[in-house]
Amino acid sequence: MKPDTLGAATAKTANAAERKAFLVKHMVTIMFIALSLAGYILAGMTPFLFLMDIVARVSRNAFLVLSLIIPVMAGMGLNFSIVLGAMAGQAVLIFVTHWGVNGLPGILLCLVLVTPLAMFLGYLTGKLFNKTKGQEMIAGLILAFFAQGIYELIFLQFVGGIIPMNNTTLVMSSGIGIRTTVDLTGGLKYGMDWPGQLWGNDTLLRPTLPWAFLSVIAAIVVGYLLYVFVFKGKRPSPPPLIASALALGYASWWSIVQIQESTQINWIRVPFLTWIVIAALCAFILFFSKTKLGQDMRAVGQDRHVAAVAGIKVNRVRIIAIMMSMVMAGWGHIIFLQNMGAFSTYGSHEQIGLYSVAALLIGGATVSKATIGQALLGVLLFHTLFIVSPAAGRQVFGDAQVGEYFRVFVAYGVIGVTLAMHAWKTLLQNRARQEL
Amino acid sequence: MAPESVLKMTNIGKSYYGTTVLKGIDLEIKPGEIHGIVGENGAGKSTLMNILFGMSVIHSTGGFEGSIEVAGESVQIQSPEEAMALGIGMVHQEFMLLPNFTLTENIKLNREVLKPNPVSRIFGENLKSLDFDVMNKDARKALDRLHIDIEEYASVAGLPVGHMQFTEIARELDKTNLKVLVFDEPTAVLTESEADHLLQAMKEIAADGIAILFITHRLDEIITVCDNITVLRDGALVGHRTKAETDVYELAELMVGSRMAELAQSTRDLSEKKPVLELRNLNVRMPGERVRGVNLDVREGEILGIGGLAGQGKIGIANGIMGLFPSEGDVRLAGEQLPLNSPKESMARGLAYVSEDRRGVGLLLDSSIELNIVFSAAQNQNQFVRRWGPFSQLDSDTIRQHALKYIKDLDIRCTGPTQMVRRLSGGNQQKVCIARALTMNPHVLLVSEPTRGIDVGAKRIVLDTLRKLNEELGMTIVMTSSELGELRSICDRIAIVTDGKVAGILKPDDSDVNFGLLMSGQKAEKGA
Numbered sequence: 034m035k036p037d038t039l040g041a042a043t044a045k046t047a048n049a050a051e052r053k054a055f056l057v058k059h060m061v062t063i064m065f066i067a068l069s070l071a072g073y074i075l076a077g078m079t080p081f082l083f084l085m086d087i088v089a090r091v092s093r094n095a096f097l098v099l100s101l102i103i104p105v106m107a108g109m110g111l112n113f114s115i116v117l118g119a120m121a122g123q124a125v126l127i128f129v130t131h132w133g134v135n136g137l138p139g140i141l142l143c144l145v146l147v148t149p150l151a152m153f154l155g156y157l158t159g160k161l162f163n164k165t166k167g168q169e170m171i172a173g174l175i176l177a178f179f180a181q182g183i184y185e186l187i188f189l190q191f192v193g194g195i196i197p198m199n200n201t202t203l204v205m206s207s208g209i210g211i212r213t214t215v216d217l218t219g220g221l222k223y224g225m226d227w228p229g230q231l232w233g234n235d236t237l238l239r240p241t242l243p244w245a246f247l248s249v250i251a252a253i254v255v256g257y258l259l260y261v262f263v264f265k266g267k268r269p270s271p272p273p274l275i276a277s278a279l280a281l282g283y284a285s286w287w288s289i290v291q292i293q294e295s296t297q298i299n300w301i302r303v304p305f306l307t308w309i310v311i312a313a314l315c316a317f318i319l320f321f322s323k324t325k326l327g328q329d330m331r332a333v334g335q336d337r338h339v340a341a342v343a344g345i346k347v348n349r350v351r352i353i354a355i356m357m358s359m360v361m362a363g364w365g366h367i368i369f370l371q372n373m374g375a376f377s378t379y380g381s382h383e384q385i386g387l388y389s390v391a392a393l394l395i396g397g398a399t400v401s402k403a404t405i406g407q408a409l410l411g412v413l414l415f416h417t418l419f420i421v422s423p424a425a426g427r428q429v430f431g432d433a434q435v436g437e438y439f440r441v442f443v444a445y446g447v448i449g450v451t452l453a454m455h456a457w458k459t460l461l462q463n464r465a466r467q468e469l
Numbered sequence: 470m471a472p473e474s475v476l477k478m479t480n481i482g483k484s485y486y487g488t489t490v491l492k493g494i495d496l497e498i499k500p501g502e503i504h505g506i507v508g509e510n511g512a513g514k515s516t517l518m519n520i521l522f523g524m525s526v527i528h529s530t531g532g533f534e535g536s537i538e539v540a541g542e543s544v545q546i547q548s549p550e551e552a553m554a555l556g557i558g559m560v561h562q563e564f565m566l567l568p569n570f571t572l573t574e575n576i577k578l579n580r581e582v583l584k585p586n587p588v589s590r591i592f593g594e595n596l597k598s599l600d601f602d603v604m605n606k607d608a609r610k611a612l613d614r615l616h617i618d619i620e621e622y623a624s625v626a627g628l629p630v631g632h633m634q635f636t637e638i639a640r641e642l643d644k645t646n647l648k649v650l651v652f653d654e655p656t657a658v659l660t661e662s663e664a665d666h667l668l669q670a671m672k673e674i675a676a677d678g679i680a681i682l683f684i685t686h687r688l689d690e691i692i693t694v695c696d697n698i699t700v701l702r703d704g705a706l707v708g709h710r711t712k713a714e715t716d717v718y719e720l721a722e723l724m725v726g727s728r729m730a731e732l733a734q735s736t737r738d739l740s741e742k743k744p745v746l747e748l749r750n751l752n753v754r755m756p757g758e759r760v761r762g763v764n765l766d767v768r769e770g771e772i773l774g775i776g777g778l779a780g781q782g783k784i785g786i787a788n789g790i791m792g793l794f795p796s797e798g799d800v801r802l803a804g805e806q807l808p809l810n811s812p813k814e815s816m817a818r819g820l821a822y823v824s825e826d827r828r829g830v831g832l833l834l835d836s837s838i839e840l841n842i843v844f845s846a847a848q849n850q851n852q853f854v855r856r857w858g859p860f861s862q863l864d865s866d867t868i869r870q871h872a873l874k875y876i877k878d879l880d881i882r883c884t885g886p887t888q889m890v891r892r893l894s895g896g897n898q899q900k901v902c903i904a905r906a907l908t909m910n911p912h913v914l915l916v917s918e919p920t921r922g923i924d925v926g927a928k929r930i931v932l933d934t935l936r937k938l939n940e941e942l943g944m945t946i947v948m949t950s951s952e953l954g955e956l957r958s959i960c961d962r963i964a965i966v967t968d969g970k971v972a973g974i975l976k977p978d979d980s981d982v983n984f985g986l987l988m989s990g991q992k993a994e995k996g997a
Contacts, residue, residue: 325583326595332578335567342565343579344550 061451062397062410068443069417076424081297083420084242090416091409092226092307093372098389098408099314100361104169105403106322107354108334111390113173114158114355118362119382120184121150125363126370127188127211127378130220131200136231137306140224140371147363155359159352166337170400170452177386185379211378222374226304238305243288245303250284307368314361315405330354334401391415391444394451401455418443473541475500475680476521476557476649481535483516483527491516491704494535498649498680498697503671505695506684507724509778509953509988513704514684518651522552522559540648556648558641560655564633568626573601573608575625576640582607611639615670631663635670642674650674651682656690657780668694686778688717688724688989700724721985725953739961742768745945746790746913751798753782753789760785760796761969767913767947772939774960774977775949778988782969783949784825787915791815791822793830803912816849819912823902823919825949831902832890839872839886841901846908875904879934896927903934914938917949932959953984 056063073083097115104112125147129139158176165172192198193209205212223230229237240248254277261267291298321327332340333350341347366385370376393403396411418440426436474497481494491513498504508514519526520533523546527533537544539555546552566575582604583597608621617635619628625636634655641650652671656664671694675681683695691698698715700707700723707723744766753760760782767773777783789796792812800807808814815822824830833841846852847863853871855862872886879900883893890901899919906914916935920928936959938944950956956963957977964974965987972987 320586320588320598321596324586324589324596324598325581328574328581328599329579332567332570335569339565339567340579342549342561344553345579 059397061395061447061454062414065395065414065418065447069414069421072418072421072425075428076421077428078421078424079297081301083417084298085301086420087413087416088242088301088303089372090419091412092304092311093369094389094392094416095311095409095412096307096314096368097362097365097385098392098412099311099318099405100358100365101389101393102318102403102405102408103321103330103361104354104358105398105401106327106334107330107351108337108401109162109351109354110170110400111173111393112355112358112362113170113386113390114162114176115358115362115365115389116177116382116386117154117158117180118151118359119366119385120180121147121154121359122363122366123370123376123378123382124184124188125150126217126221126367126376127203127215130215130217131198131203133220135220136224137228139221140367143221143367144364147367148360151360151363152356155356156352158359159355162355163348163351174386177383181383184382188378213378214375215378216375217371218374221371223304224371225307225310225368226372227302228306239302240305241292241299242301242303243291243298245305245308247284247288249308250280254281304372307372310368315409318405326350326353387448388415388444391447394447399451399455399458415444474498474538475540476682477538478517478521479536479538481517481520481533481537483520483533485530489704491520491533494701494706496699498682500648500678500680501675502697503675503681503683503695505691505698506682506701507686507688507691507698507720508701509686509724512701512724514701515653516704517701518559518653518684520546521557521651522546523548553644554646556644556646557651558644558647558649559651559653560634560637560641561653564630564637566625566633566636569624571622571624572612572619572636572639573604573621575636576608576611576621576643577604578640580644607643608639611643612636614642614673615639616666629663630658631660631666634659634663634667638667638670638674647679649680649682651684653684654686655683656685656687664690686724686989688720688986688991691720692717717986717991718982721989721991722980722982725981725985725988737771737961739768739771742770745769745803746947747799747801748786748790749799749801751786751789751796751800753785753794753796755782755785755788755794758782758785758788759969760789760966762798763966763969763971765964765971767945770939770943770945771961772935772946772948772959774956774963775947775966776951776953776956776963776984776988777966777972779951781967783951783966784917785969786966787822787917787947787949788824790915791820793824813849816845816909819910821845821906821909821911821914823899823906823914823916825917825921827895827898827902827922832898834891835889837887838876838881838883838890838893838901839868841890842872842875842904842908843868845905850909852908871908872904875907879904880930894923894927896923896931899923899927899931900934903931907938911944913945913947915947915949918951919948920950920952920955928955935959 097119100115100118101112104110122143125143129143129146134142158173161172161176162169187196189210192211193204193207198204203211203215227239229235229239258273258277261273262269322331329340329345329350330353332343332345333347337347340350362385366382369385370381373381392411392415393408394411395414396407396409398404398407398411422436422440422443423433424436426439427433429435476496476498478494478496481491481496482489483491494513494517496504496506496517506514506517516527521537525548528547537546539557544555546555546557567578570578582600583594584600586596586598589595589597605621612619612621612635615635615638617632617639619632625633628636638650638655641647655667659667668690671681671683683691685691692712692715696712698710698712698720700710700720702724710719746767748763748765751760751763751765757780763782763786765773765786775783775786785794788794789798789809790800790807792810792815796809798809800809802818802820805818807818807820828834833844836844843853843863847854851861853864853868855864869886875881876883876886881893881897881900881904883897890898893901903916903919906916919931919935923931932955935946935948939946948956948960953963960977962974963977963984965972965984967988967990972990973983975983975987
């Protein structure tokens with residue numbers, strides 16, 4: 034029986050090695066899950082406050098983080114230049130606010146107007162990135178600083194002068210330049226999150242959290258069953274049916290209990306239209322990766338040379354990737370700001386690139402691989418940390434500011450650590466290739 | 470089978486900036502024929518293939534002479550895409566595969582089977598979905614033709630190299646209009662059984678009526694599988710042979726050819742001399758030039774040549790001894806163990822190196838000639854340095870004199886010792902490299918590819934200089950070169966490196982056949 038025991042022993046060591054490889058691979062995510070949990074416990078927040086904050090933050094930020102996925106697919110790394118898309122979004126918001134188009138129609142107008150602008154910026158950025166192959170990330174970062182200058186020139190100097198704008202609430206009292214803060218209240222605020230506000234309807238596409246939870250679970254279960262039994266044409270079998278029934282049962286039970294007892298959780302409103310838009314973007318990214326253009330992008334992302342030899346127009350594919358990312362970033366920033374309700378004209382886009390990238394990396398993505406799941410998980414963890422760290426800091430150190438410092442340290446730290454880890458991994462892989 | 474030729478290249482010639490690299494090449498292949506092309510590095514094989522594929526390197530340097538006919542029609546091939554459209558396929562030497570794609574995705578790369586979807590009806594062709602069912606079936610068919618039984622949905626990463634090679638071939642076979650398939654050194658990376666499998670597959674492909682051009686330096690494989698063989702040497706056609714009328718020995722001789730020795734060959738007998746540099750089981754991880762266990766003795770006062778084909782590891786030996794690439798093994802210099810992986814130690818113990826990568830490793834291109842000459846010596850031996858307590862300063866007067874002496878001795882053509890090295894011609898740059906090595910007063914001088922990229926006159930001076938150093942100063946020289954003629958003209962012994970090992974050591978006056986055989990991995994006819 035010796036070979037058997039030997040086999041078992043090797044299987045054991047193989048398992049241990051696998052476990053270790055898994056831990057190393059998901060080190061960043063695991064660390065952040067632990068930090069978030071610890072922070073949550075230390076902060077001693079009620080589930081209600083936490084849920085209210087996290088629902089708002091995740092719905093406003095998810096679209097922006099998802100906009101980073103396509104350039105990663107095309108091998109262009111983390112697209113720090115989404116700041117330009119955010120600027121385009123802000124510019125459009127300012128003008129639409131000036132024209133006084135409010136609510137959902139205003140948001141739709143913004144989305145339509147930002148598209149060509151972001152495409153144009155994306156085209157120029159793509160051109161630049163094709164000249165700085167391999168250095169896209171640092172080029173994008175610097176490009177954002179450069180664009181900031183042009184943005185300030187336009188909105189501080191040109192508006193009110195070359196670009197006439199007669200609006201005392203938006204324009205500074207001198208008549209030149211946009212004020213440092215733009216307030217969207219009563220205009221575009223909640224334009225997408227709360228489409229019913231135009232008619233004073235409180236419930237339209239804005240259900241309470243229990244109802245939203247129940248409908249999302251129901252949608253997932255129905256979609257899953259349709260996919261398995263209709264689309265794939267499989268025969269009905271017990272396991273998926275039982276799992277569906279259990280999920281649905283639990284969701285109904287939880288929701289009904291919450292609604293029956295009219296807990297605080299019922300006060301939380303879910304921006305359903307925004308969720309649908311985010312889901313649509315996820316579906317599009319999945320669909321896109323299985324199209325010809327998506328396949329070309331994945332090929333270019335793996336090896337530009339091989340793709341070029343196969344006849345793929347590498348530069349063109351890369352430009353399209355950046356244009357798509359830029360348009361998504363423009364939309365994402367509009368969704369972000371309509372939820373915030375006000376923005377700092379010359380500052381609110383600045384951190385967008387860094388924070389979105391940090392969120393994506395926390396979810397376990399790398400410079401060369403990012404998935405939808407990683408993006409969503411990353412947004413969740415990143416914002417959990419944002420919510421709990423000031424409270425945790427106050428509880429532990431008696432000073433909320435310490436928690437604040439910590440979370441800034443974490444946001445920048447994770448980018449640095451992930452980039453270094455990626456470089457290290459690439460080095461190891463190259464060495465392994467040389468061993469061959 | 471149609472008797473007509475599927476590919477006919479007539480009187481092909483090509484020159485780069487006035488240097489003829491290819492002249493008067495004729496080539497004709499019939500459907501189902503396996504045609505071998507043999508030649509040393511630089512014989513013109515790759516240039517010929519570049520012309521066939523319309524590579525931009527050909528057209529951006531003034532095109533070529535001669536004519537090409539595919540299936541009886543005269544064609545002008547301007548780009549690789551056009552070559553592909555005409556049914557000419559290529560199995561690349563370096564793998565053109567994407568590791569994270571499946572076999573199917575690699576085989577169908579940029580030739581994916583598409584099906585329309587609602588989005589593509591609005592946004593066009595690019596957003597059509599991939600039809601994986603059909604793609605998998607096509608890939609399976611191509612893989613089955615090669616008798617490869619791995620799943621087409623497996624990812625390429627982690628496959629053995631042999632299977633990667635077959636994936637490349639399957640990609641070409643999947644092209645429906647394939648008429649001519651070029652194999653560029655396909656067996657170089659394969660194990661013996663994989664190579665046999667490949668040769669078998671080639672025969673079967675040919676039996677389906679596809680013409681195969683087989684480029685290799687393994688002569689036994691040529692003899693096993695080819696119907697006709699073309700031998701190139703120095704850009705010229707040496708001969709066409711059919712399989713029946715030739716053998717490995719004749720091919721080896723044709724490939725190497727008898728060249729006129731430029732200088733009188735060495736006839737010294739130095740076998741009594743003690744070895745000064747002993748290599749035992751030296752392994753060097755130099756990418757593309759791996760050394761796998763070299764054993765070699767360099768005798769006091771000799772000029773030892775290291776020859777062999779590109780990629781076989783000859784370049785790696787000197788780089789390993791000098792510590793430029795990670796290496797392991799046992800190296801003794803004058804009986805003493807030499808610590809490896811440390812360029813500083815190697816230089817401190819009396820080795821000097823003239824690198825094959827002149828512009829990359831060999832020179833500080835934007836510095837003056839004089840600084841280049843003294844740089845290594847000042848850095849490692851504190852020559853030309855004045856010390857002021859913890860500070861040191863270059864001694865510019867001595868440096869100037871020293872530089873002027875070498876400029877005169879080696880006849881470096883320049884405007885003066887302060888001229889920037891980048892502005893010098895290749896030959897003069899090489900002389901600066903040699904002057905720098907000599908300034909270190911080395912015990913053993915390692916020289917790699919000393920005549921690469923320099924013109925004939927300068928070559929002569931460089932070689933003369935090396936010989937003079939050897940004769941007058943008794944300096945031991947190890948010279949690595951791809952040019953066999955050059956090695957044979959100045960070396961006392963020549964080690965031929967094949968597959969990372971020393972295949973054999975020959976005298977400069979050994980027969981061409983022996984050199985050819987050793988270089989193509991065969992045993993020499995008779996011991997040297």
